[in-house]
Amino acid sequence: MNVDLDMLKFDERGLIPAVVQHYLTGQVLMVAYMNREALEKTLATGETHFYSRSRRRLWHKGETSGNTQQVKEIFYDCDGDTLLVQVIPAGPACHTGADSCFYRSLTGDSKNPGSMLERLQAVIADRKQNLPEGSYTTYLFTEGLDKILKKVGEETAEVIIAAKNDGTDELVYEVADLLYHLLVLLEQKEVDLMDIWQELNNRR
Numbered sequence: 092m093n094v095d096l097d098m099l100k101f102d103e104r105g106l107i108p109a110v111v112q113h114y115l116t117g118q119v120l121m122v123a124y125m126n127r128e129a130l131e132k133t134l135a136t137g138e139t140h141f142y143s144r145s146r147r148r149l150w151h152k153g154e155t156s157g158n159t160q161q162v163k164e165i166f167y168d169c170d171g172d173t174l175l176v177q178v179i180p181a182g183p184a185c186h187t188g189a190d191s192c193f194y195r196s197l198t199g200d201s202k203n204p205g206s207m208l209e210r211l212q213a214v215i216a217d218r219k220q221n222l223p224e225g226s227y228t229t230y231l232f233t234e235g236l237d238k239i240l241k242k243v244g245e246e247t248a249e250v251i252i253a254a255k256n257d258g259t260d261e262l263v264y265e266v267a268d269l270l271y272h273l274l275v276l277l278e279q280k281e282v283d284l285m286d287i288w289q290e291l292n293n294r295r
């Protein structure tokens with residue numbers, strides 16, 4: 092791939108910050124640094140390579156963990172001194188095992204709808220595996236696919252009715268119910284939420 096890297100502004104150490112973002116969900120996964128060689132390797136291999144300032148060497152993301160990152164697009168900002176690297180991750184981005192290095196909030200809450208759905212899907216998957224007593228989700232999985240489909244149908248009808256009524260509070264409530272039951276259905280059918288993001292992305 093022939094790319095003119097001279098348009099980029101590497102700092103006095105020969106480095107440029109790279110913000111790594113999930114290509115499908117938009118979630119920021121990590122921030123690292125690249126030098127020219129790391130960027131060239133990233134472009135040549137299609138997987139992220141960075142420069143470690145502490146170890147003073149190149150490193151290939153996933154070289155020990157297996158959590159590689161397939162590069163989809165790379166953008167540079169208006170000043171040419173920062174990269175945005177959009178990837179499909181093969182596993183968690185953070186060494187702690189978290190999907191993103193940015194898993195702690197200073198403000199105490201998360202407003203990212205994508206990550207909210209993914210966290211809900213993770214809870215639903217845990218319910219399916221462990222089937223804790225007293226859980227409504229456990230009840231749905233125990234009853235099986237027909238019960239889940241019946242609930243999806245009921246919630247769809249309730250969304251339609253709510254949309255015909257005045258105001259939006261009821262609609263918000265019913266759409267939340269429908270989304271939850273759809274996630275239960277996806278888990279029952281072993282469809283990952285990421286597959287939905289991929290399909291939506293394909294339709295752009």
